[in-house]
Amino acid sequence: MFDPLPQVPDSNALELEVLARWERDRIFEQVRDGNRGGPTWSFVDGPVTANKTLAVHTAWGRTLKDVFQRYKALRGFDQRYQNGFDCQGLWIEVGVERELGLNSKREIEEFGLEEFARRCRDVVVWSSSELTRGSKRLGQWMDWGNDYFTFSDTNIEYIWRFLKLVHERGMLYVGHRSTEWCPRCGTSLSQHELTQSGVYQEKSDPSLYVRFPLLDHPGESVVVWTTTPWTLPANVAAAVHPDAEYGLRENGEWVAVARYPDERFERRVRGEQLVGLRYRGPFDDLGPGGSVDHRVVPWDEVSLEEGTGIVHIATGAGSEDFELGRELGLPVLTPVDEAGRFYDDYGWLHGQSTVEVADQIVGRLAETGFLVEAGVYEHRYPHCWRCDTPLIWRISDDWFIAVDAVREQLLEANATVQWVPAYMGKRMDDWLRNMGDWNISRRRYYGLPLPFYPCACGHLNVIGSKDELRERALEGFEQLEELRRPWIDRVPIACEACGERVERVVEVGDVWLDAGIVPFSTLGWENPEWVEHGYGTGAARGLTGADLPDHAYWEQWFPADWVSEMREQIRLWFYSQLFMSVVLVGRAPFRRVLGYEKMLDEHGREMHGSWGNMIDAEDAFKRMGADVMRWQYCAQPPDRDLLFGFGPAHEIKRRLLTLWHSIKFLVDYANIAGWKPDVRELDGGPDAERPLDRWLVARTHELVREATDAYEATLTVDVIRAFEAFVEDLSNWYIRRSRGRFWRDDAQAFRTLWYAIVQALRVVAPVMPFLADHLWANLVRGREASIFLARWPDVAEPDGALLAEIAEVRRVVELGRQARSAEGLKLRQPLRQLIVAGAPLAAAHTDEIADELRVKEVVFGDVEASELRVKPNLRVLGPKLGPALPEVRTALAEGRFEELDGGRFQVDGHVLGPEEVLVERIGMEGWAVASDGVVAVAVDTRLDDALRLEARLYDLIRAVQLLRKESGLEITDRIKLWIPDEELLQFAQRIADETLAVSVESGPELRIERA
């Protein structure tokens, strides 16, 4: 006996029960043990930032990882299942600042860096346990408890070693340049941080036209345009395009002629003639501005697309300005400090932020006569990805890794990687070709301490390991809890060149160094000896039991066979890993990547906590279930955004009910019949005889083959497509056509259906592990305790000829239904004859066709239609024919066409394919015709009394079955039946057989009673 199934599964309860069983029976451990020593398939997990609970966004990636790891495990591969947590950087810091109500770096330092660091660690401890809990509930099989944490000393030491090597190769330098800067976070951002989603947002800013009066030409001025008023006090020059034409307006203002095409100019000159003119700066009354000799300068990059064609240059507040200043030797004014507030020497502006001063600056310009016009400007403007503050530009000294020396190698390494979808690999190429040097320093606290000790003697000391630090420390090494600020800042070293005492720089490292080193730090690269539980060092102490493996292990598992993250990671994790790997070992750290696009809500909007459309993973587990979430993720083509929500989940549940009902059908009838499967038949399949059974076995083999190909191509969407098509065939063809055999207790039917269902569950199990394993436990007893211990089913060659035959049968049946319904003939009305043309493969299955279409006879021959009407399929033909379409349409309407083979038509000099035309065949009197251009059928629509009587019989049987259902009878209950239509009593035996009636008698109305 199988356990009976309810009408609808309770996903949440079912999933919790399966989780408990996996845990109790140690299924995952058994799977791993079973594969140990097998061929390896190396997966490296991209770390998830440990500052939150599990989000449905994160669950997407986790699902894909789990699906392919489960698939590979079923195929016998020995794998690594190490999960990773990203534990440092501003995400964590900003959260703690909010929690503590701290608003600036000064407040953090007053709060105390030791306590701040401990609070940051607390967040990681809390979040890593939450993420673990959520991921387990999702069904992700990982080596939980042996995770890697990027804030471990081990991870940090590996990065130190990388940085030392970078320095030895001459790739490390301090860059003095203008960079995007977050005034709230008080740090610069790197180029790849600016590429993250959400950085560019719509913003409205002042739009100011400002005149700079020319000193040697009274009454004349140059006019510039700016959207950043705060940069005007730092103005040092006005740039013109040397080759552009400039004109003097009647009011004495110089502007580019191209920007004012309708203007009358008093004088026109080339830009180069303006170069060198001196002007009065807008804020010369403030110290720094007054010290500058303001002049008009030439610049080829001046745009004639916006503004006045004359550009305000503030070398200390814009990166292009800074570069131009370098070329021309212009002075640099840096107006604001790390927090974006004006320095003291800016008089009345001092202490105010760049945002606060905007209105005051506009007011002052109006007073002093500098303002020409003020308005509002809407544009896309960069914001800090962590705290949403609009960015400014500041000059700062940052640590950079030069890229040019390895750029070619990076491109070569990327060429060895197989990207899915392929365009993402091209995006990586574009990035590698165009990216600038890597800014690795951040002026923050909770991050990788950069091991740089620049000495006054000019020597840069770079420490490569904790041991080296111990050897060279002058003091403070013993108080070092972990390699982190503030403790590490108390460990000065002796300069290796001059022996003087040197302090560490205060900067911490870019978080992408933390994640990029993972393929080395977690796999034991160049580590001489295996250290058991050796990874959990520094801040990771007590959080993980992970080993620090030895170099032989790294040799075995590097590079990763497969990694997967969202597209955004091309410039982040995929990049930092690739970069570090190329520097360290000269090759790519992964062989194959699966990328995927963004997640939006079901209406296509971004999900935001404040918009109320964010879905909590816990809520999703309860209301849709992990299987349905996973299904939603897997059904998504990776090259398009996923619209995730409860609406789509509901639709998936509805579709999955077809599968559930098919299985329930098997279970119910098998239990009635007392039928039990022979579980050995899973290996070879049942020896089917009937064509329909043989077809289902072939169809099952085809599913296994399609699913295998899809998993191998890492395209879950194709697994789902194949599976859904299979369930449709199983339910709407095999079961529907075989119902009677199950009532009659036909063992062959049971064996075939059971085999097909179990094999289908096996191939969908990686996607939907809970339902699949739950049903496996019920349907397959006496084999492996879990579907995941049963290995991948054999990929047998499907019987292609048979599949093609039935595909053609189904086409004929579909057309037959169309023809009937066009004449308003319901399917319960038997008809005399069907003629089929163009479907030779279907000829072996005339009985099935006759039965499906309820016709007495099926004949293969010519379908003669008295009239053939052909219309253009506008959607297809419009684009193809263009202006020729009306003539073709007219020719078709007037019958000026010739029918060719293969459903093609010759018309007006064009040959139209079957998909380009809509064909309607008007049958001869008394016949209904339907055709898809290749196959054509005609049904005889003429009825006689015998056919009408038989239709009444079918109507009656149908009515009794409905009545049985409504009365809540079990499918095996016998009934007594009374029918009002006495003429049908002649079919009493047939009625009794079909409705499980023990008696059929005449009565005033249709009535049943349990016998």
Ligand SMILES: [Zn+2]
């Ligand atoms: Zn910020």
Ligand SMILES: [Zn+2]
């Ligand atoms: Zn020195």
